[in-house]
Amino acid sequence: MKRFVALAAVAFLGLAGCGESSSPAVPAVPGESTQAKAGALAKAPVADAADILPGSTMEKIKQRGELLVGGSLDAPLLSQQNPVSGEVEGFDADMGKALATYILGEPKVKIVNSASETREALLANGTVDVVFQTYTITEERAKQVAFAGPYYTSGLTIAVKKGTTGITKPEDLNGKKVLAGANTPAIPAIKKLAPQAEIITFGSDPECVQALKQDRGVAYVQDETILIADAKKDPSIEIVTKPFTSDPYGIGLKHGDEQFKTFVNGWLKKMQDAGAWQEIWKNSIGTVVTGDAPAPPRIGSVPGS
Structure with a gap:
């Protein structure tokens, strides 16, 4: 077997995804445009002040002023850097922006380009707050990280x-x-x-x-x-084939932070109920997959979540 390992730190499809490379942190939203705000993120909810508990991970993120997301820069439809604008676009990228909006009131994120070999370490040492990178939930992985969701299912x-x-x-x-x-x-x-x-x-x-x-x-x-x-x-x-597996994607979180996991799961449910999840799907994956947005997977529905 030949392995060429990307050493820097996906994302989606797992990755999980194969689209991963070494890079310093890259600003994902240098300035969110009016058009973008009116589009996929228009329905994204914002947390009540009472939800940002004192001493919590949410409070630390709010005080910092940006959400640190482990993700990809080269995963088409999921998390790919636009060569013209420099903005990171796609389903996973916009889900990260929506979570930042929930915590901060605006989609201020910094994507740390991560590799499938290093996601667990990035979460454990606090380099990133969350991972959105087609991160398939497995019971083995759940021994090292916590998973909110699942938020999407592919194969x-x-x-x-x-x-x-x-x-x-x-x-x-x-x-x-x-x-x-x-x-x-x-x-x-x-x-x-x-x-x-x-x-x-x-x-x-x-x-x-x-x-x-x-x-x-x-x-x-x-x-x-x-x-x-x-x-x-x-x-x-x-x-040449139809999907032959069912892979539930989870939002990677630091292991043991149950407070943050509950918070993120609550945000995800609000995203689904508000139709924001569906809008993000339509503006990314839905641009090449025909039909209406699929039903989101039930939160906590798979072992390890």
Whole structure:
């Protein structure tokens, strides 16, 4: 197995997501425009003053004046930095802005570009307050971090170079070189469903896509949402299976901070009830996935949440 590890610190699809790289903190919202405020974040609730408890994580964030979010800068539709404006856009990015709005009254966030290998450490040492990075909830991970949510459910699927034949299900990966994001749910899924596959890992989604186009692997296993965006952007790759897993994304929090977890879960419920969650979905994932926004997953509905 070849591992190229991104050392700096996703995000979404797990990651969790494959889209991760080393970078210092990057301001996600240098100045939220009137148009943006009138769009996806228009319905985002703001916490009552009584909800910001003395001595709590929420109070510390409010005193600091910005929310520190572990996330990605290169995950299409989820958390990707706009090369023109410098703003980080997408479903996970806007959920982070909405949580900042709930605590601060405005979407002031700083995204610390994190890697799947280091998210737990970033939460434990206080480098970030939360992680929004297609962070799949598992019971094993829940031993190291707390998870609010789940806030979204996706699943793994398979992409290949257009014209590739013979791959229509995960079992067809047996005996083949398969690309996956380092430390993502794709790896155990491949091992389970195609134990004879040779797994080659990279630290970011762009690296995985490039490796696929260079024939360094015959297939790329990743979250469906990320692959949909990749295929839309690059017509030389195509998705050849329906999702074959169900991966609930959680909001990563420091382990043991039950007060903050309760607060974030309460915010998430208000987001869903107000239709703000649905608006954020429509303005990100919903731009390439047709139909109405799906029903949000029930908070606390999976082991580890």
